[in-house]
Amino acid sequence: MTSSPEAVGDLQALRSCWHAVAFADAVSDQPQRAVLLGQALVLWRDSAGQPHALNDVCIHRGTALSLGRVIGDELMCPYHGWRYGPDGRCVAIPQLADPTQVPGKARVATYRCMTRYGLVWVALEEPRWPVPDVPELETASGWQHVPCGPYRWRCDASRQIENFTDFGHFPWVHPGLLGDPGRPVVPKHTVQVDGHVLGYEIVRPEAPNSEEFPVFANEQTTAPERHNRYQLHLPYTIVLRIGWGGKRGMVYFFASQPIDDEDCAGYLVIARNYDHEQPISVLQDFENTIFEQDRRMVESQRPEKVPFDLADEMHMKFDAVAVAYRRAMRQQGLGGLAATREPAV
Ligand code: FES
Ligand SMILES: [Fe+2]
Numbered sequence: 497m498t499s500s501p502e503a504v505g506d507l508q509a510l511r512s513c514w515h516a517v518a519f520a521d522a523v524s525d526q527p528q529r530a531v532l533l534g535q536a537l538v539l540w541r542d543s544a545g546q547p548h549a550l551n552d553v554c555i556h557r558g559t560a561l562s563l564g565r566v567i568g569d570e571l572m573c574p575y576h577g578w579r580y581g582p583d584g585r586c587v588a589i590p591q592l593a594d595p596t597q598v599p600g601k602a603r604v605a606t607y608r609c610m611t612r613y614g615l616v617w618v619a620l621e622e623p624r625w626p627v628p629d630v631p632e633l634e635t636a637s638g639w640q641h642v643p644c645g646p647y648r649w650r651c652d653a654s655r656q657i658e659n660f661t662d663f664g665h666f667p668w669v670h671p672g673l674l675g676d677p678g679r680p681v682v683p684k685h686t687v688q689v690d691g692h693v694l695g696y697e698i699v700r701p702e703a704p705n706s707e708e709f710p711v712f713a714n715e716q717t718t719a720p721e722r723h724n725r726y727q728l729h730l731p732y733t734i735v736l737r738i739g740w741g742g743k744r745g746m747v748y749f750f751a752s753q754p755i756d757d758e759d760c761a762g763y764l765v766i767a768r769n770y771d772h773e774q775p776i777s778v779l780q781d782f783e784n785t786i787f788e789q790d791r792r793m794v795e796s797q798r799p800e801k802v803p804f805d806l807a808d809e810m811h812m813k814f815d816a817v818a819v820a821y822r823r824a825m826r827q828q829g830l831g832g833l834a835a836t837r838e839p840a841v
Contacts, residue, residue, distance in 0.1 A: 506830060506832060509828065510731060510754060511533060511619075511621045512623055513619060513623055513624060513625065515754060517532055517549070518530055518539055518616045519616070520615055520616050521614070524540075525541050527539070527540040527564055528540070532753065532754065532755065537551065538552040539616060540566050542582055548571075548582045548609055549609040550580065550607070551584075551607075554575065555603065556578055559574060561573055580603075583606060584605060585598075586604075607619065613627075613633040624692075625730075628733060628735055630747060633747065639747070640767065644779070646753070647787045648755075649760055649762070649794060650758060650795045651760060652758065652802065654732070654831070655760075655794050655801065656760050656762050658821060660734055660762075661726060661728060661821075663700060664682055669790060670703075673703055673785065673789075675701070675702065675703060679701035683698055683700050685698040692824065692828055693728065693729050694726070695728075696726050696816075697723070697724065697725045703720070704716070709778060709781070709785075712740070712746075713745070713746075713771070721740075722738055722739070723740065726817075728821060730821075730825060730828055730830060732752040733749075733751045734751075735747065736749075736750070745770075746768045748766055749766070750764050764787075802825075804822045804826045805832065
């Protein structure tokens with residue numbers, strides 16, 4: 497992990513954001529370890545099904561609480577059986593004649609934790625912004641929800657997010673699946689910045705549905721195009737609405753978990769209002785293929801974290817989203833120190 501003052505500044509700002517840390521169905525009364533921004537967490541559910549996130553370090557001797565078990569509404573350390581409530585307070589020390597005579601100091605840090613869209617979210621400090629509202633992802637929306645991933649990559653979450661919204665690579669990295677090598681020109685698009693949300697639309701060439709993965713509602717067989725409406729919520733969440741001119745649509749909801757500066761995990765939830773009888777594994781297999789193609793590119797990028805100074809790397813007009821992302825991240829204190837140089841784009 498980086499230890500420059502700049503990275504520490506980012507880290508503080510990133511701690512004040514909601515981050516996806518697990519699919520909700522992966523968090524149970526079996527405690528589970530997760531790492532967020534270098535902070536080890538134990539995730540567990542109480543008897544009412546409420547998820548909790550605590551520091552994964554027992555105050556007694558530093559054992560990982562994620563190795564323990566849940567007993568009712570308490571988390572028990574595996575080493576000496578100390579028990580903690582959801583508020584992080586130790587409530588029982590079995591070695592004492594009266595196990596309830598617990599010193600006030602015996603507690604572990606707890607963090608804000610909630611479930612939304614089939615994901616567990618954690619904020620290490622008071623979050624600056626809410627998780628975005630996406631009506632299509634609500635349970636009663638009538639849209640089918642297909643979870644994909646998590647895609648654990650060896651890179652910073654910023655690289656995974658930029659890749660998800662990079663238009664230039666489709667014909668090269670996903671030929672025949674998402675892009676058409678015969679039509680590599682990126683159509684014009686502009687980015688609107690509204691606080692911490694970037695909005696942009698693009699109608700772009702795509703490949704016809706493949707026989708192996710008939711997942712898109714696109715009947716066009718020659719020069720097909722897709723309509724995309726994006727919202728990129730800083731720092732690491734994207735809402736993408738896709739259409740093909742008819743009633744059929746998809747919503748791609750993507751959130752990248754910043755594990756540390758060199759590791760991330762991407763959670764994708766796709767909502768679709770058609771083809772509900774198709775096994776969801778078809779779409780999941782498709783996304784696994786796409787993400788694997790991307791992973792090889794992105795894990796090779798250096799530096800592992802997006803350089804937020806616009807003087808770094810080389811930006812073309814068709815990279816407008818990456819430029820806006822880097823600028824906005826920096827302006828919100830999420831992407832390093834303010835740059836003094838800005839190239840014309
Ligand atoms: S280390 Fe947790 S109870 Fe002793
Ligand atoms: Fe890609």
